[in-house]
Amino acid sequence: MASPFESEAPEAALRAGLERAKRERDVRYAEIRFVADGMERLRVRDLRPEQVTRTASRGVAVRVLGDKTWGFSCTPGLDEESVVGAVVRALAIARASGSLATRPVPFPPRPASRGSYTSPVAIDPFAIPLEQKLAVLDAPVRALLGKGKPLRSAEAWMDWTRTHKRLLTTEGTDVTQTFTYGAHGMQAIAVGDDGATQRRSFPTWQGGDGFQGGYERVAGIDLLSQVDRVAAEVVALLSAEPMPAGTRDVLLESSQVGLQIHESCGHPTELDRALGTEISLAGGSFLQPELLGKLRYGAPIVDLVADSTSPGGMGTFGWDDEGVPAGKRHLVREGSFVDYLSSRETAAALGRPSTGTMRADGWNRTPLIRMVNVSLEPGAAGGTLDALLNDTADGVLFETDKSWSIDDVRLNFQFTCEVAWEIRHGKRVRMLRDALYTGITPRFWRSCDAICGPEEWRLWGVTTCGKGDPMQTMQVGHGAAPARFRGVTVGSGGAA
Amino acid sequence: MIGADDLLALCKEALAEAGEAEAEICAVSRHRGFARFAVGELGQHMDIDEPLAAVRVAHGARVAEAGTSRLDRASLVRALRDAAEAARLVPETEGFPGFAGAGDALASPPRFESRTAHATAEERVAILAPAMGAIRAAGLVSAGALETTARAIAVATTRGCARAHEGTVASFKVWALETAGAGGAAGYGGHMHRDVTKLAVAEETERAVRVARLSCDPIALEAGTYDVVLEPPAIGELLEWLSMIAFGAPEMENGTSPLAGRIGERITGAGISLTEDPVDTSDLGFAAPFDREGTARRRVALVEDGVARAALYDRTYAARARTASTGSAMAPDASLAATIGPSALQLGGGDAASVDELVSGIERGLYVCRLHYVNGLLDPRRAVMTGLTRDGCFLVQKGRITRAVGNLRFTDSLLEGLARCDGRTRARSAVPTWGSDGATCAVPAVRLRDWRFNGKSQERAKLD
Numbered sequence: 004m005a006s007p008f009e010s011e012a013p014e015a016a017l018r019a020g021l022e023r024a025k026r027e028r029d030v031r032y033a034e035i036r037f038v039a040d041g042m043e044r045l046r047v048r049d050l051r052p053e054q055v056t057r058t059a060s061r062g063v064a065v066r067v068l069g070d071k072t073w074g075f076s077c078t079p080g081l082d083e084e085s086v087v088g089a090v091v092r093a094l095a096i097a098r099a100s101g102s103l104a105t106r107p108v109p110f111p112p113r114p115a116s117r118g119s120y121t122s123p124v125a126i127d128p129f130a131i132p133l134e135q136k137l138a139v140l141d142a143p144v145r146a147l148l149g150k151g152k153p154l155r156s157a158e159a160w161m162d163w164t165r166t167h168k169r170l171l172t173t174e175g176t177d178v179t180q181t182f183t184y185g186a187h188g189m190q191a192i193a194v195g196d197d198g199a200t201q202r203r204s205f206p207t208w209q210g211g212d213g214f215q216g217g218y219e220r221v222a223g224i225d226l227l228s229q230v231d232r233v234a235a236e237v238v239a240l241l242s243a244e245p246m247p248a249g250t251r252d253v254l255l256e257s258s259q260v261g262l263q264i265h266e267s268c269g270h271p272t273e274l275d276r277a278l279g280t281e282i283s284l285a286g287g288s289f290l291q292p293e294l295l296g297k298l299r300y301g302a303p304i305v306d307l308v309a310d311s312t313s314p315g316g317m318g319t320f321g322w323d324d325e326g327v328p329a330g331k332r333h334l335v336r337e338g339s340f341v342d343y344l345s346s347r348e349t350a351a352a353l354g355r356p357s358t359g360t361m362r363a364d365g366w367n368r369t370p371l372i373r374m375v376n377v378s379l380e381p382g383a384a385g386g387t388l389d390a391l392l393n394d395t396a397d398g399v400l401f402e403t404d405k406s407w408s409i410d411d412v413r414l415n416f417q418f419t420c421e422v423a424w425e426i427r428h429g430k431r432v433r434m435l436r437d438a439l440y441t442g443i444t445p446r447f448w449r450s451c452d453a454i455c456g457p458e459e460w461r462l463w464g465v466t467t468c469g470k471g472d473p474m475q476t477m478q479v480g481h482g483a484a485p486a487r488f489r490g491v492t493v494g495s496g497g498a499a
Numbered sequence: 500m501i502g503a504d505d506l507l508a509l510c511k512e513a514l515a516e517a518g519e520a521e522a523e524i525c526a527v528s529r530h531r532g533f534a535r536f537a538v539g540e541l542g543q544h545m546d547i548d549e550p551l552a553a554v555r556v557a558h559g560a561r562v563a564e565a566g567t568s569r570l571d572r573a574s575l576v577r578a579l580r581d582a583a584e585a586a587r588l589v590p591e592t593e594g595f596p597g598f599a600g601a602g603d604a605l606a607s608p609p610r611f612e613s614r615t616a617h618a619t620a621e622e623r624v625a626i627l628a629p630a631m632g633a634i635r636a637a638g639l640v641s642a643g644a645l646e647t648t649a650r651a652i653a654v655a656t657t658r659g660c661a662r663a664h665e666g667t668v669a670s671f672k673v674w675a676l677e678t679a680g681a682g683g684a685a686g687y688g689g690h691m692h693r694d695v696t697k698l699a700v701a702e703e704t705e706r707a708v709r710v711a712r713l714s715c716d717p718i719a720l721e722a723g724t725y726d727v728v729l730e731p732p733a734i735g736e737l738l739e740w741l742s743m744i745a746f747g748a749p750e751m752e753n754g755t756s757p758l759a760g761r762i763g764e765r766i767t768g769a770g771i772s773l774t775e776d777p778v779d780t781s782d783l784g785f786a787a788p789f790d791r792e793g794t795a796r797r798r799v800a801l802v803e804d805g806v807a808r809a810a811l812y813d814r815t816y817a818a819r820a821r822t823a824s825t826g827s828a829m830a831p832d833a834s835l836a837a838t839i840g841p842s843a844l845q846l847g848g849g850d851a852a853s854v855d856e857l858v859s860g861i862e863r864g865l866y867v868c869r870l871h872y873v874n875g876l877l878d879p880r881r882a883v884m885t886g887l888t889r890d891g892c893f894l895v896q897k898g899r900i901t902r903a904v905g906n907l908r909f910t911d912s913l914l915e916g917l918a919r920c921d922g923r924t925r926a927r928s929a930v931p932t933w934g935s936d937g938a939t940c941a942v943p944a945v946r947l948r949d950w951r952f953n954g955k956s957q958e959r960a961k962l963d
Contacts, residue, residue: 042833042834044834044835044836049752049753050590050593051590051592052563052589052590052592053837054564054835054836054837055562055563055564055585055589056564056565056566056834056835057564057565057566057581057582057585058553058564058565058566058567058833058834058835059566059567059568059569060551060566060567060568060833061568061569062548062568072540072541072542072544073542073543073544074544074546075543075544075545075546075547076545076546076547077546077547077548078548079548079550079569092546093546095620096544096545096546096620097544099544099619099620099621099623099624100534100541100544100620100624102628103536103540103541103624103627103631104541105539105540106540108542132588133585133588133589134588134589137588137589137590141590155753155754156752156753156754192753192754192755194754198759198760198761199880200755200879200880202755277680278538278679278680279537279640279642279676279678279679279681280537280538280542280543280642280680281537281680282537282642282643282676282679282680283535283537283643283674285872286682286871286889287678287680287682288681289681289682291680291681365833367548368547369543405876405877406874406875406876406877406885407874408872408873408885408886408887408908409872410871410872410887410889410906410908410956411682411871411872411906411956412681412682412956414956415887415906415954415955415956417885417908417910417954419877437877437878439877439910441908441953441954472533472535472644473531473533473547494953496877496878496883496910497877497878497881497883
């Protein structure tokens with residue numbers, strides 16, 4: 004596949020590093036991972052090219068498991084001396100850290116993986132002329148600003164990432180993967196006479212509009228087609244009533260269901276969090292191992308799956324960074340909590356096989372358990388959003404996330420959305436601003452009584468999922484159809 | 500790691516070889532020793548290189564950027580040529596004033612300590628061993644991290660700007676926990692210093708253990724308004740969010756900043772002063788003395804006695820606003836996002852001799868050690884934020900801490916809350932932020948009246 008960035012793995016240096024690791028008697032396992040990331044970031048704000056950037060980063064990561072524990076090192080150098088040097092440093096760290104270990108890290112062997120994976124790409128985004136891409140961004144910004152006051156600011160963006168990854172391990176794993184990711188969207192900001200501001204975005208909030216694929220996806224997003232609606236809604240929000248506080252039946256459009264999954268199912272099912280190894284950034288999880296197979300996480304209609312094979316998903320790959328093949332597994336089956344996102348080490352602690360979710364953010368980070376595509380299966384009964392609205396006598400439809408927060412064991416969440424619509428007997432009777440809903444994770448998912456069908460199901464991509472210390476960001480996916488939740492606490496985020 | 504002087508020489512050589520008339524290179528070389536422990540084990544001990552150069556080329560007001568992780572002359576020259584090719588194709592950037600010239604002389608705050616720069620894996624293990632042991636001996640579970648980082652940054656332009664700087668950061672954070680990952684009682688301690696040997700490891704570990712023990716058997720408190728004392732990590736996290744939504748020129752320009760259109764107006768309580776002070780020479784200072792564009796950083800009063808005074812600018816936004824750059828273009832991260840904001844926000848201290856003095860002024864309220872998952876995007880114009888307490892939340896009755904309280908969710912306006920601030924400690928602490936460039940907040944503990952809590956957390960899930 005054509006790429007504007009140097010991407011050829013330094014085969015001899017990687018092999019030399021692997022052989023160096025194999026020579027050490029106290030090395031139980033080692034992995035050498037070459038990563039070359041090429042990124043293009045384009046942003047047009049208020050008709051100015053706010054960001055026109057291409058950046059390339061490449062290097063080699065080395066993770067070594069010694070007698071007792073891990074050591075990690077990395078190098079931007081691609082020659083044999085640099086890679087072997089990183090192996091030696093990682094081993095020295097593993098040995099130094101071993102003096103504090105109370106027990107050896109469990110790490111069962113597994114068969115070697117071999118092969119390659121490449122994102123399906125019909126049109127290479129890096130082959131499209133820069134001026135063509137900037138024109139695609141300029142047009143909706145110009146059209147939005149052309150609406151005049153009170154629309155104050157407009158922005159459109161297009162991000163492309165190509166990642167080449169080569170993984171060699173002492174177990175014989177030898178896999179090569181090439182990923183192409185994109186993100187594309189726009190937002191408008193309106194400012195009222197009183198200085199109050201409102202924002203409206205499309206296709207969803209910035210950072211939630213990612214996908215795996217090529218430039219062919221841009222035509223399907225078609226920002227220009229949404230300019231009139233986005234402009235009208237952001238202006239209308241300035242005079243909309245705030246969401247009244249109370250308890251209401253809540254309907255979430257599919258991208259908001261995606262973020263709800265992300266925070267209240269994806270993260271708490273990460274086994275490293277549940278076991279306590281992510282405390283220094285984001286906390287633990289209420290989904291403790293003793294609840295596996297016993298906790299009623301949601302209503303019987305709720306099936307949540309971790310699927311690293313979903314076509315076009317940001318969490319789709321061939322193998323994870325420990326060489327475990329991609330697959331599809333239930334995390335929640337018919338409402339019951341049944342499995343975790345796991346690594347080989349954490350799964351071994353529960354006597355289970357890894358669910359293959361270890362990924363690292365580039366060549367200078369260690370792999371962590373990351374969400375793949377964690378998705379809500381569409382409702383078995385099917386149905387459109389219009390049908391769900393028609394089935395709702397009194398409720399509120401929330402669209403497009405604006406703020407997000409959840410506690411350190413992933414129970415108490417609170418989201419606000421850019422816009423909400425009061426629903427009476429199937430009709431959108433009025434727009435509401437600063438709409439907030441809050442709840443407790445299992446109580447919320449148990450209140451789910453309707454999920455739209457496959458015709459409304461869409462796979463969203465989060466480009467900015469943060470985890471780890473030092474921080475890593477990762478591409479993850481969430482498939483969802485709109486869904487309804489009964490008796491949810493709502494209010495106004497601006498009325499505090 | 501490449502030193503700052505070598506980095507600057509490399510930048511100059513690359514500019515000369517590329518031959519572009521108007522170009523800029525900002526190169527950063529960072530080496531991090533990072534020992535992360537959890538569940539009583541040192542499971543992630545890492546040796547990390549983070550090299551990055553961001554180059555910009557301008558053809559008139561047409562500006563494009565390229566980045567590379569390879570800090571050698573050929574790679575920098577290639578990046579300059581890539582940026583030059585793109586610059587021919589992009590529209591003009593309104594207000595672009597050209598890249599920086601030689602500029603003002605730099606302040607030279609103390610920032611580098613070789614003992615941090617050269618800390619070894621064995622030294623980090625030796626520092627952590629007694630801390631982890633003390634928590635184990637207390638019957639609690641340890642987690643946390645020790646970081647020793649050295650960073651070199653250089654900026655060179657074709658207009659004669661040539662800056663180089665080296666700094667170090669040592670950071671220790673520690674948790675003592677009732678359970679490894681299931682929540683429950685928890686205590687936190689943390690300290691930053693440029694010298695790893697001056698980290699208060701034993702004191703902060705003892706503090707984490709003490710708070711964790713006090714946090715056992717919490718009572719559930721109903722939502723409502725409470726007077727609160729916020730420890731530095733708690734108020735620091737709120738101010739970090741304020742930094743993201745309030746002080747940058749882009750937020751001023753698009754109207755979403757709470758300061759937009761209000762310079763000279765009171766936006767919060769009298770007595771509240773917020774200052775960007777990147778040249779602080781005390782132990783609270785970690786920032787480089789120049790920004791990504793090579794502009795000398797300086798002290799900027801953002802809010803004085805509750806009155807909005809100024810925002811922060813890079814060169815282009817400053818030109819459009821007909822003001823001068825404040826040296827606030829943040830150092831590049833992996834995405835090369837152009838971020839403008841504080842690198843060293845400081846909240847002025849008060850006259851309380853201690854946190855106990857602040858607590859003594861509360862009839863019934865809460866003492867909050869730390870916050871979790873704050874989000875400040877609810878209503879940026881009013882700086883409405885939500886988040887939860889974490890790692891120690893206690894009921895205060897008649898001026899005394901009486902017992903632990905289960906974690907609570909707050910949703911309130913920070914600026915309106917600071918208007919109800921009637922006490923701050925004299926002593927201040929540096930709190931690390933998530934920003935690049937070793938950004939920190941230097942803050943006292945504060946007392947806010949009538950802070951609004953709207954929910955409880957850590958209710959255990961019920962089995963069927």
